[in-house]
Amino acid sequence: MYGWLWRHLPGPWFARLGELLVLLVGILALLFYVVFPAVDPHLPFNEVTVQQPSPSPTVTTTTTTTVTQSPTPSYYPTASGSAGVPGGQ
Numbered sequence: 001m002y003g004w005l006w007r008h009l010p011g012p013w014f015a016r017l018g019e020l021l022v023l024l025v026g027i028l029a030l031l032f033y034v035v036f037p038a039v040d041p042h043l044p045f046n047e048v049t050v051q052q053p054s055p056s057p058t059v060t061t062t063t064t065t066t067v068t069q070s071p072t073p074s075y076y077p078t079a080s081g082s083a084g085v086p087g088g089q
Helices: 002-008 013-042
Strands: none
C-alpha cells in the first residue's frame, strides 16, 4: 500500500515526503475531529457496572501510634569531630 502510494505521488522524493506528511496529518485530523467523536457515543466504555457493597454495621476503631527516638549509633561522627568506628577510638 505504501509503495503504491509512493509511486503515484508526483514530484521528486523530498516533495513526495512532504506530501505524505501532509496526507498523514490530514488523515489524523479527520480521525480525531470527525470519526472518533462520531463513534464515541456508540462505544460501551462509559457504561461501567459496579456492584454496591452490602451495607455493614459501622465499627469505629481508634489507633494510637507512639514514636520513640532511638539512640545514635556509635559509628556516626561525634561532636568532638572524630568519626567513631564501632570498636575503635
